[in-house]
Amino acid sequence: MQETRLDTARIRAARRVIDPIFLDTPLYRCEALEPHLGCAVSVKLETANPVRSFKARGTEVIASRLADHGPRAVVCASAGNLGQALAWSGRGRDLDVTVVASRFATVAKLDRIRALGARLELVDGDHEPARERAAAIARYDGIRLVEDSLDIETCEGAATIGLELVDPVPEFDTVLIALGGGALATGVGHVVKALAPEVEVICVQPLGAPALTLSWRGRRVVTTDSTDTIADGVAGRRPIPAVLDDLLLVADDAVLVQEASITAGMRMLLHHAGLVVEPSAALGIAAILEDRDRFAGRHVVTIVCGSNVDVDAYHRWVGAAPAHRP
Structure with missing residues (x-):
């Protein structure tokens, strides 16, 4: 792999200064989701901590x-x-x-x-x-x-999630990562490509906040004038050039998903996994819903990256329709 700004030795060292309460978060196969998605799904749960996100x-x-x-x-x-x-x-x-x-x-x-x-x-x-x-x-x-994603500590801290995913040898073949500023995607992506390069790294962003995905696709920074998504945690408009350079080295694909798929993913995580998540955390499930054929028969890990929600808004989003059915 070509060199990103990140360093695997520094990432391992970062684990030693992070409060253990944020480390070794649950990673488990969520079989209840699988009949509805058509693939094996594991969840990396980054919400069971005092700030309810990976940050x-x-x-x-x-x-x-x-x-x-x-x-x-x-x-x-x-x-x-x-x-x-x-x-x-x-x-x-x-x-x-x-x-x-x-x-x-x-x-x-x-x-x-x-x-x-x-x-x-x-x-x-x-x-x-x-x-x-x-x-x-x-x-x-x-x-x-x-500066989130620009400061290397934010990326290398997030990258410790990658160490937990690939050690021991992963059973999954795909990891779905929410894409916003890029710290999570470049951090986890760096570790996965360094230590388990056969695993496909797919970044997922809302169609209403597509700047970094469009930048990845065009291999140049693309800015947008506005955003229109409920996934506020990933709603950036001006990608950071250094972050894009890293993303180009570690992401195998970057996809955009619709708002309806995000809310459907939130409902599925609630009804079939018992998880209350913010919209950004449902992007991985949304990506599977929009392209079932691509993931059929595969074993996918999705990083559930945050659960800080406004209760009223959450009820509007997940209460609009029953759980998704195949």
Whole structure:
């Protein structure tokens, strides 16, 4: 494999500084889903932790380094999950954490950021103005800016999921990964291609937020003017060039899925796996639903990456129709 920005030795070292509560998350065959999807399905569950997403794997690495020899203050832009994770990791190491988010972000995520003791600043617009404001705060105050997916710690923290997937030798032949900023996809993809290159890495993004998928397909950065998806955790408009370079080396495919498939995937995970997930976490199931023939007879792993949902919105999404039937 050609070299990405990531390093497998550093990824193994990252495991040693991540709080064990975020490591060795459940990986299990979910047979109840299989009659409805036509393939063997295993779930890697990244929601059974204090911040209910995979993001703390990366923020633990960042916060541990700042606590040792960095500024004691840090700022990030977040749709919600990164902010929660950074607040949790910073609180345990006595760091001053500021999170910038869109005022239209999921209320439950914003409330949790506040509860974890971070300073929260809300801006108009979507995630891109939040990124710009966070960068301005970092420059003005002289503090550390955490940029999800650009900062290698966020990718290598997420990559520890890959170590858990391929050690021991994997029984699955495909891994489906939610694609947003790219930290999860490039991190897990790096490890899979380094240690189990026969496994197909497929990234999944909403049709209403396609920027990084279009960039991967065109092998150049493609930006969009807006997004239109319930999957707020992956709704970026301006891919980071360095992240695209990494993604091009580790992704075998990148697919786009419709909103109806995302909500159908959420319903299936609720009814057949007992899992309450946010839309981003259902992207893998959505990809199978939209292309059953491609996955027929295969053994697929999907990473369930987050479960921070607004209860009212969740009921609207999953209550609109009964569980999907074959």
